[in-house]
Amino acid sequence: MSRNLTGFTPSGRLHIGNLVGAMRPIAAAQRADDPDATVAFISDLHALTLDHDPALVRERTLEFATLLIAAGIDPERSLLFVQSHVAEHTELHYLLECATGFGEVRRMIQFKEKSGRQEQQVRLSLLTYPVLMAADILLYGTTEVPVGADQRQHVELARAVAERFNARYGPTFAVPRAVLPPVAPRLRDVFRPEEKMSKSAPPGSGVLHLLDEPAALRRTIARAVTDSAADVAYEPETRPGVANLLALLAACTGGDPAELAGGFTGYGELKRAVADAVVAVLEPLQQRYAELAADPGYVHGVLRDGAARASAIAAPTVRAAKQAIGLMADQPPQG
Ligand code: ATP
Ligand code: MG
Numbered sequence: 001m002s003r004n005l006t007g008f009t010p011s012g013r014l015h016i017g018n019l020v021g022a023m024r025p026i027a028a029a030q031r032a033d034d035p036d037a038t039v040a041f042i043s044d045l046h047a048l049t050l051d052h053d054p055a056l057v058r059e060r061t062l063e064f065a066t067l068l069i070a071a072g073i074d075p076e077r078s079l080l081f082v083q084s085h086v087a088e089h090t091e092l093h094y095l096l097e098c099a100t101g102f103g104e105v106r107r108m109i110q111f112k113e114k115s116g117r118q119e120q121q122v123r124l125s126l127l128t129y130p131v132l133m134a135a136d137i138l139l140y141g142t143t144e145v146p147v148g149a150d151q152r153q154h155v156e157l158a159r160a161v162a163e164r165f166n167a168r169y170g171p172t173f174a175v176p177r178a179v180l181p182p183v184a185p186r187l188r189d190v191f192r193p194e195e196k197m198s199k200s201a202p203p204g205s206g207v208l209h210l211l212d213e214p215a216a217l218r219r220t221i222a223r224a225v226t227d228s229a230a231d232v233a234y235e236p237e238t239r240p241g242v243a244n245l246l247a248l249l250a251a252c253t254g255g256d257p258a259e260l261a262g263g264f265t266g267y268g269e270l271k272r273a274v275a276d277a278v279v280a281v282l283e284p285l286q287q288r289y290a291e292l293a294a295d296p297g298y299v300h301g302v303l304r305d306g307a308a309r310a311s312a313i314a315a316p317t318v319r320a321a322k323q324a325i326g327l328m329a330d331q332p333p334q335g
Pocket of ligand 2: 150
């Protein structure tokens with residue numbers, strides 16, 4: 001059996017990197033004959049690890065679910081739900097903490113980066129969230145986790161914890177692996193091409209949000225950072241800004257960034273082509289979003305059904321893990 005899973009944390013606004021790196025690969029992997037083979041969830045619990053606005057997290061959870069459906073995640077062909085609606089996530093989190101080393105999580109790159117940036121007290125959950133992410137993955141017997149490069153280390157942790165738990169307490173979890181999407185694994189901020197495009201980037205960053213007005217998308221792309229070279233070429237190491245524009249174009253139109261470069265003589269022309277391609281992808285998505293947002297009852301219904309389906313898969317995993325790790329069953333064994 002193969003099953004892939006991706007979480008979306010409602011800690012900012014979804015952008016074209018999320019679409020290319022995560023949402024589209026899920027939509028492409030969905031199967032009518034096995035709707036539980038692709039799992040997409042809104043990881044609202046992970047949004048509580050940094051200073052957060054409660055009303056905004058709630059609002060974005062619904063916005064994210066609506067955007068995922070608008071982007072082609074079809075509840076008839078995949079499993080879509082909100083993490084906090086499925087209590088097994090927090091239940092397994094604790095059990096996995098009992099199989100994870102402090103040193104193992106302390107050295108996670110995202111913890112170092114995010115805790116370093118914080119002005120307020122660093123929440124303990126920021127340290128332990130990779131363990132919650134391991135629970136997210138292991139609950140569903142996930143075999144493949146399609147992620148951008150930034151999340152690879154967390155999937156490695158989930159692997160290590162699963163292997164250790166299985167070795168110590170007996171075979172309980174499927175061991176997952178990270179898979180990178182083939183094109184544009186890591187789109188960059190168009191104003192700061194040394195940084196990846198990110199939901200949590202400060203205002204005024206070069207992030208192309210899925211719900212930005214077409215005019216705003218065009219303005220952002222027009223102001224993208226390039227370089228002073230005279231030609232257009234795909235050289236990610238030395239010319240990251242231009243390479244990122246070519247990667248964006250390739251992600252929107254298909255094709256290979258290095259080959260696409262040959263079709264342009266200057267940056268003005270390249271930016272216009274990128275803007276047209278981005279708008280051509282996002283305008284229809286925004287249209288579907290508006291239709292779905294007009295009927296929130298439908299989206300709530302999808303999420304309610306999704307949570308029930310998710311729980312039916314997750315509950316037996318938690319039961320097996322509790323049994324293996326040494327907890328007494330709350331029911332006498334059957335038969
Ligand atoms: P944050 O800044 O809060 O970490 P993010 O933009 O990195 O936000 P995540 O919630 O961490 O988004 O990731 C959601 C999914 O999108 C993951 O599968 C992640 O690998 C992918 N992803 C995130 N940013 C990019 C990017 N710039 N290019 C490609 N894929 C991305
Ligand atoms: Mg991230």
